[in-house]
Amino acid sequence: MKKTFIVIIMAAMGLYAHAQNENEKPKSLTIGIKAELNGSFMQEKGVRGVTDWNLGIGENAGVTLKRTFTKNFAIQAEVLLQQNRSSLTYNSVEEKCSGFGIMVPFYFMPEVHCKNTIFYLGVGPWGSAGLSAKIGDANLYDKNNEYFTLSRWNLGAGMLLGVEFGCGLQINLNYRYAFFNSAMNDNGKLTEHQASIGLGYRF
Numbered sequence: 001m002k003k004t005f006i007v008i009i010m011a012a013m014g015l016y017a018h019a020q021n022e023n024e025k026p027k028s029l030t031i032g033i034k035a036e037l038n039g040s041f042m043q044e045k046g047v048r049g050v051t052d053w054n055l056g057i058g059e060n061a062g063v064t065l066k067r068t069f070t071k072n073f074a075i076q077a078e079v080l081l082q083q084n085r086s087s088l089t090y091n092s093v094e095e096k097c098s099g100f101g102i103m104v105p106f107y108f109m110p111e112v113h114c115k116n117t118i119f120y121l122g123v124g125p126w127g128s129a130g131l132s133a134k135i136g137d138a139n140l141y142d143k144n145n146e147y148f149t150l151s152r153w154n155l156g157a158g159m160l161l162g163v164e165f166g167c168g169l170q171i172n173l174n175y176r177y178a179f180f181n182s183a184m185n186d187n188g189k190l191t192e193h194q195a196s197i198g199l200g201y202r203f
Helices: 002-022
Strands: 028-045 050-054 056-070 073-090 093-114 117-135 153-164 169-178 189-202
Touching: 028 050, 028 073, 028 169, 056 093, 056 189, 073 117, 093 153, 153 189
Parallel strands: none
Antiparallel strands: 028 056, 028 189, 050 073, 056 073, 073 093, 093 117, 117 153, 153 169, 169 189
16 A cells, blocks of 8 residues: 555656646645544554444644645645544443544645636645544553553555635545554554545635
8 A cells, every 4th residue: 555655656746747847837835724524543453452443523624735836736735633533342342532633744736727627636645743642531642541552643645636616615535544553562553544525725
């Protein structure tokens, strides 16, 4: 999966180099906002006590910064606050898990213009910092909690598919997955996955 994303990113960078030569559109920098509903879960393998981890619904919201290089290529950075929710079975008891943090994705974005509408596909890396992760009142960043310990930091790859209308309104779909293990202390493996759908507006 990692190799697939690397190939896609390299292809996007190739399109960028080609678009630079064409120089079809003056460079510009624009700001936007976005809000999303997300579905997230951890893919679990060998974590003590955990037998199942189920998708939950949360929210993402933040700002976007888009640099347009040509008519058919842009790079977009985002700073998102994310609230994740999910459920898991721990020692045969169903538990609710919640997390809050900051995510910063970057996308290489080929674009297709159709009259006043822009269709775009973005691929690129993201980084995240967790501010809170809990099961009940237990802090999962505390190595002495009664469940398991999570890492605050992660990196991964993501894909963005969207459309922007002439008025600035956007509709987008996202999928992101993590490269690194979220479980600490050699306690199995937890791989973060998130899909989202949202609305945005570019000023």
